Amino acid sequence: MKxxxxxxxxxxxxxxxxxxRILEKWSCNxxxxxxxxxxxENYSELDFEQVSFSREQVERVSYILNIHASxxxxxxxxxxxxxxxxxxxxNKPFNGTRPIDFICNSETERFKILFVHIExxxxx
Numbered sequence: 001m002k003x004x005x006x007x008x009x010x011x012x013x014x015x016x017x018x019x020x021r022i023l024e025k026w027s028c029n030x031x032x033x034x035x036x037x038x039x040x041e042n043y044s045e046l047d048f049e050q051v052s053f054s055r056e057q058v059e060r061v062s063y064i065l066n067i068h069a070s071x072x073x074x075x076x077x078x079x080x081x082x083x084x085x086x087x088x089x090x091n092k093p094f095n096g097t098r099p100i101d102f103i104c105n106s107e108t109e110r111f112k113i114l115f116v117h118i119e120x121x122x123x124x
Contacts, residue, residue, distance in 0.1 A: 012058055013048050019064045026085040028100060035104040036060065056108055063111035070118045093117065 016037075023033050034043060038057050053061070068081075075081045085100040093113055094102055103110050 012053050012061060013051075015061050015065060016048050016053070019061050022064060022068045025082045026100060027082075028085075032100060032104050036064070036100075059108055060111060063108075063115055067111070067115055067118060070115065070122075074118065074121055091117070 019037070020033065023036065028036065030044075033039065034041065037043075037060055038054070040046070071081045071084055075084070086098050088094075088096060088098055090096055099114055103114055
């Protein structure tokens with residue numbers, strides 16, 4: 001699978017809107033969105049056309065787009081595509097937590113771990 005990379009500023013701004021819609025479909029609440037994207041509390045009032053995003057935020061946006069693309073390829077039904085992130089997962093590295101909780105309030109490295117886990121599901 002070709003990874004989606006968000007380097008150019010205009011791409012990041014469009015990607016951020018897409019990622020916010022994905023997170024909404026993943027049933028993320030405001031605190032989860034803030035944690036996952038490292039956004040301020042009033043993020044809904046931000047004009048994303050005027051915001052400069054950090055390298056970490058850009059990396060997180062890219063991972064979310066890639067995770068969503070992988071889930072869309074892996075599963076054919078929307079309940080699994082959008083529900084996977086909120087399903088309790090007993091496999092490592094989740095160990096009984098939900099994937100969304102695994103990436104909330106954590107280091108960006110966890111996004112990579114989650115992405116690799118999903119990619120490995122293709123080989124089962």
